[in-house]
Amino acid sequence: MKISGKVLKFGNNIDTDVILPGKYLVLTNPKELAKHAMEGLDKDFSKKAEKGVVIVAGENFGCGSSREHAPIALKNAGVKAIIAKSFARIFYRNAINIGLPVLECEDAFEKIEENDEVSIDLSVGEIIDKTKNLTFKFIPLPPFLLDILTRGGLIKKLKN
Amino acid sequence: MNLTEKILAKASNLKDVHSGEIVNAKIDYAMVHDLTAPLTIDAFNEIGIKKVWDPNKIIVIFDHCVPASFIEAAELHKKVRSFVKTQGIKNFFDVGQGGICHQVMVEKGFVKPGEVIVGADSHTCTYGALGAFATGIGSTDMAYVFATGELWFKVPKTIKVQASGKLQKFVTPKDLILHVIGKLGAGGANYMSLEFTGSTIKNISIDGRLTLCNMVVEAGAKSGIVPADEKTINYIKLRSKGKIDIQESDEDAVYDKILEVNCENLQPMIACPNSVDNVKPVSEVSGIEVNQVFIGSCTNGRIEDLRIAAQLLKNKKVNDKVRLIVIPASQEVYLQSLKEGLIEILVKAGAVIGNPNCGPCLGGHMGLLASEEVCVSTSNRNFIGRMGSTSAKIYLASPATAAASAIRGEIVDPRILEEE
Numbered sequence: 418m419k420i421s422g423k424v425l426k427f428g429n430n431i432d433t434d435v436i437l438p439g440k441y442l443v444l445t446n447p448k449e450l451a452k453h454a455m456e457g458l459d460k461d462f463s464k465k466a467e468k469g470v471v472i473v474a475g476e477n478f479g480c481g482s483s484r485e486h487a488p489i490a491l492k493n494a495g496v497k498a499i500i501a502k503s504f505a506r507i508f509y510r511n512a513i514n515i516g517l518p519v520l521e522c523e524d525a526f527e528k529i530e531e532n533d534e535v536s537i538d539l540s541v542g543e544i545i546d547k548t549k550n551l552t553f554k555f556i557p558l559p560p561f562l563l564d565i566l567t568r569g570g571l572i573k574k575l576k577n
Numbered sequence: 578m579n580l581t582e583k584i585l586a587k588a589s590n591l592k593d594v595h596s597g598e599i600v601n602a603k604i605d606y607a608m609v610h611d612l613t614a615p616l617t618i619d620a621f622n623e624i625g626i627k628k629v630w631d632p633n634k635i636i637v638i639f640d641h642c643v644p645a646s647f648i649e650a651a652e653l654h655k656k657v658r659s660f661v662k663t664q665g666i667k668n669f670f671d672v673g674q675g676g677i678c679h680q681v682m683v684e685k686g687f688v689k690p691g692e693v694i695v696g697a698d699s700h701t702c703t704y705g706a707l708g709a710f711a712t713g714i715g716s717t718d719m720a721y722v723f724a725t726g727e728l729w730f731k732v733p734k735t736i737k738v739q740a741s742g743k744l745q746k747f748v749t750p751k752d753l754i755l756h757v758i759g760k761l762g763a764g765g766a767n768y769m770s771l772e773f774t775g776s777t778i779k780n781i782s783i784d785g786r787l788t789l790c791n792m793v794v795e796a797g798a799k800s801g802i803v804p805a806d807e808k809t810i811n812y813i814k815l816r817s818k819g820k821i822d823i824q825e826s827d828e829d830a831v832y833d834k835i836l837e838v839n840c841e842n843l844q845p846m847i848a849c850p851n852s853v854d855n856v857k858p859v860s861e862v863s864g865i866e867v868n869q870v871f872i873g874s875c876t877n878g879r880i881e882d883l884r885i886a887a888q889l890l891k892n893k894k895v896n897d898k899v900r901l902i903v904i905p906a907s908q909e910v911y912l913q914s915l916k917e918g919l920i921e922i923l924v925k926a927g928a929v930i931g932n933p934n935c936g937p938c939l940g941g942h943m944g945l946l947a948s949e950e951v952c953v954s955t956s957n958r959n960f961i962g963r964m965g966s967t968s969a970k971i972y973l974a975s976p977a978t979a980a981a982s983a984i985r986g987e988i989v990d991p992r993i994l995e996e997e
Binding site: 429432434435438439440442443444445476477480481482483484485486489503506511514515571572575576 | 612613616619623624647653697698699713715717718720799852939958960961962963
């Protein structure tokens, strides 16, 4: 499974309240949720993400609430994948379950910058920063999680 | 094995499990609330199975937007009620029947030692206070549980929190857990479990233990656990029937880390904006002016929390500059505080009492913050925009610190107020 896009960069402990503020939890339509993605930090995020982006972030991305609205908002706003130093566990499971690739790579966070063009090979465990001509390795997901992602999420996998 | 490993081994029908292993565990109870049930229902319906695995093991509790705060919330409630009826789910707590989901789960006797419980809410970890393995999951995982009654888990590593010494007056379990989160950091226990032991924990009531386990997720933990003892048995006996299975960690159990806390010297603590691990002694930030104080939530809306607030507010007035919002965690807590005269004390002091629900904790309704405003809250998160405006500042503290700050109109150590 291969992904590519322009990078939007964030720091440590990006919580689910800034990813999708609590007042929007009454929404369930993914397109409506997408409009408010990252609204707590950047009101223009959904416009920036429209054409397809990769988020690169620091430690503990997605900490806080179990709201699946958060990864749904990001995915539908145009986020193709999230690279972080580490993830909060509920967000991590939720993202995979809805078919949004998440991967841990410390080195990538240190070196990749905002607006760099990156491509990711999930099965091999490789990120290429095309702007800087750098390659980063990461440990690929266990096969059963990769299988959920390639099928587009847990529900799609179950249906098959 | 440690206690968490033992519970997961039993639920997975394995003799022996250790941290890092992936197991498939049978679920004893699955809980959803009004904001996570709708996505769960959508995902469940998409799977294409008609009936849930066991309607008696699913618990549905309305608490986030109660009573319905917007038309959208009313529509979600309507959708969930219809699902509950179609599926024959009896354990349904509608508006006026329960209160905050995590309090209702323990009060109504669903939680027992050794059980595996999942909830579509991050604070599901609260139930570890009664010796269960409990953790928060998302709606798609929950739909999978609704369909199969099972879920995969990576067996977590465990940090042992060894707390000794007596907590001083007006130093509460909230101060202890804030101190622990400050030491571990916001992601310091990611994917891990926290096991609370030591003489301090033995002396802490069930209400206090619920506060401790409630907040482990703020250090990233998957679960928190207090080994069951006499206090646990006495609490559960009043609320449910059946055998209580008590287990302990083995003497040679493996821990990733041991965090020792001497509680004799522990002071009232406060988590400053905008991160739960930005923890300081209250005395270091005293004097900051406060616009709103919130006493409630799944962290600190229990009877002991309201007792300590009423003790400080008795025959006193809330400062003119402050709005004090008090929300009992459940109908049971509300009724008990009425019987004890606590509500009268709080109302006379100038507090507004809300019906049992999550209230302003997650910025839904009942006391949102304007730009630049400062709030002292007994809840669990002080993230940017959590309770309203993104420029509002939230300080997380104990009910004692919150009540004292409401009287003073500025952040204050409750021990100082008592001396005056």
